[in-house]
Amino acid sequence: MEIERINDNTVKFYISYLDVEERGFSRDEIWFNRDKSEELFWEMMDEVNEEADFVMEGPLWIQVQAMEKGLEVTVTRAQLTKDGQKLDLPDDIEERRKMFASEDTETAEFDEFEPVFDEPEVKKLEYTFVFSEVEELLPIARRLIYVPIESSVYHFENKYYLHTSFDEVLHSEEDIKNNVSIISEYLRSSPVTIHRLEEYGNPVFKEDALANILHYFG
Structure with missing residues (x-):
């Protein structure tokens, strides 16, 4: 300190x-x-x-x-x-x-007594990616094993979608850019929103998707 x-x-x-x-x-x-x-x-x-x-x-x-x-x-x-x-x-x-x-x-x-640290206003940055087989997430999960990323996987219209979420408290702008680049090496980005996936898609993993991929397929 x-x-x-x-x-x-x-x-x-x-x-x-x-x-x-x-x-x-x-x-x-x-x-x-x-x-x-x-x-x-x-x-x-x-x-x-x-x-x-x-x-x-x-x-x-x-x-x-x-x-x-x-x-x-x-x-x-x-x-x-x-x-x-x-x-x-x-x-x-x-x-x-x-x-x-x-x-x-x-x-x-x-x-x-007022709290020592005021709760920060957290801005979340969200990204969605589309792919064909769940196993395609395995190399991503291995490379990002120690990165705290909120992730979920849905099946929608015969395709799979990975939704990721970052917040500015845990991640710097550079970190987010690097992590998204890693995911983009394997998957294509998609404009489909998480709201549409939650309403019309079938959940595979609602949370901790990357960790679950390692657990079940690694």
Whole structure:
């Protein structure tokens, strides 16, 4: 993790998705699981405190930017006091949550605490390919075995169709282009939409099509 001290009250740090996974978290967890995202955040802040001497006192303003290969986080602490004393941040995560609750609330509910990472607006890019035999997908499945692609296969009007979906959080523009190029080496693109396939076609694999191809034909 890379740490940059901006000023006395602001620190910026960058953490790669690889580092996130090595810490025991997945990308989906940090975006969509509030408990996990908060756990990761405080773990990173403890490291920031040690390396950049950034003492966490009082409420924090947090800005998170999703980068191609990781997250850039900017944290600014508010200079607030309570009863004339600075607010020290406790070690227990539940106690930390209470600091952000109303002073009139004896026990803070989790809903009082805003999620550390706001859920991103995910744009999905979809592609459909047509082919004659299911086995034609096998070399594609082998080459893309470690690529997280949403995929499904339908049989429609005597042909098979592979529908793939990518999102901009997990895939860069270059990654999507490269993966589509690999598929295009074996299959022809098709204008048939997933909605038409779902309505009129017969599903072979509704999800995880490439993984299932490897399982049953590999």
